Amino acid sequence: MEKQLVFATSNEHKVREVNQILKTDITLISLKAIGCLEDIPETKDTIAGNAIQKAQYVYDKYNRSCFAEDTGLEIAALGNEPGVRTARYAGPAKDAEANMALVLEKLKHQEDRSARFKTVIALILQGELYTFEGIVNGHIAHEKKGAKGFGYDPIFIPENQELSFAEMGDEAKNAISHRGRAFKKFNLYLDNIK
Numbered sequence: 149m150e151k152q153l154v155f156a157t158s159n160e161h162k163v164r165e166v167n168q169i170l171k172t173d174i175t176l177i178s179l180k181a182i183g184c185l186e187d188i189p190e191t192k193d194t195i196a197g198n199a200i201q202k203a204q205y206v207y208d209k210y211n212r213s214c215f216a217e218d219t220g221l222e223i224a225a226l227g228n229e230p231g232v233r234t235a236r237y238a239g240p241a242k243d244a245e246a247n248m249a250l251v252l253e254k255l256k257h258q259e260d261r262s263a264r265f266k267t268v269i270a271l272i273l274q275g276e277l278y279t280f281e282g283i284v285n286g287h288i289a290h291e292k293k294g295a296k297g298f299g300y301d302p303i304f305i306p307e308n309q310e311l312s313f314a315e316m317g318d319e320a321k322n323a324i325s326h327r328g329r330a331f332k333k334f335n336l337y338l339d340n341i342k
């Protein structure tokens with residue numbers, strides 16, 4: 149099978165984590181390397197819909213096998229918000245500090261702090277679409293803890309753990325995270341079609 153896949157993301161943190169999780173001989177090609185410098189639309193109302201939209205955009209425009217992933221944080225007490233608005237919860241700047249501050253403010257008087265991260269990967273391989281999902285349950289901390297990771301990691305404590313994702317480091321996070329789980333399924337699939 150094709151040994152190169154375009155990873156349709158502009159988030160460098162995702163690229164770093166995925167490079168550590170994937171154990172294949174597939175070479176990941178960046179959007180920049182294929183000349184895709186534009187903002188890819190993410191206008192659907194589900195995480196899966198957005199992952200598929202991103203992958204489809206690259207496949208249609210550049211005719212390359214590719215995958216995209218979309219990740220959302222779902223907080224039970226907020227009716228599963230921010231969900232598809234995770235990146236831009238506090239506004240279009242995609243500012244992680246502002247996003248976390250907004251979540252902490254909204255949960256200030258909440259006892260139920262349960263939350264989960266969900267990742268959906270959409271793979272388009274020689275024109276066929278496949279999806280893979282990974283979920284990690286947990287809760288939102290009362291304050292930020294740790295400086296590793298990215299996004300909402302300082303306020304997310306995965307279930308059965310005391311440390312936030314931002315206190316863990318990549319290896320420990322990838323072993324249990326939404327992205328780690330989704331990419332392990334993705335990896336198994338790629339191994340089986342070789």
Ligand code: ITT
Pocket residue numbers: 156157158159162190217218219220221234235242244297298299300301313325327
């Ligand atoms: P691409 O669409 O280009 O891949 P993005 O950053 O816009 O990159 P998403 O649309 O999937 O990615 O937005 C998800 C947001 O959720 C992201 O900006 C982070 O703030 C947050 N996020 C994603 N994965 C996370 C993780 O593992 N830990 C903490 N926060 C995460």
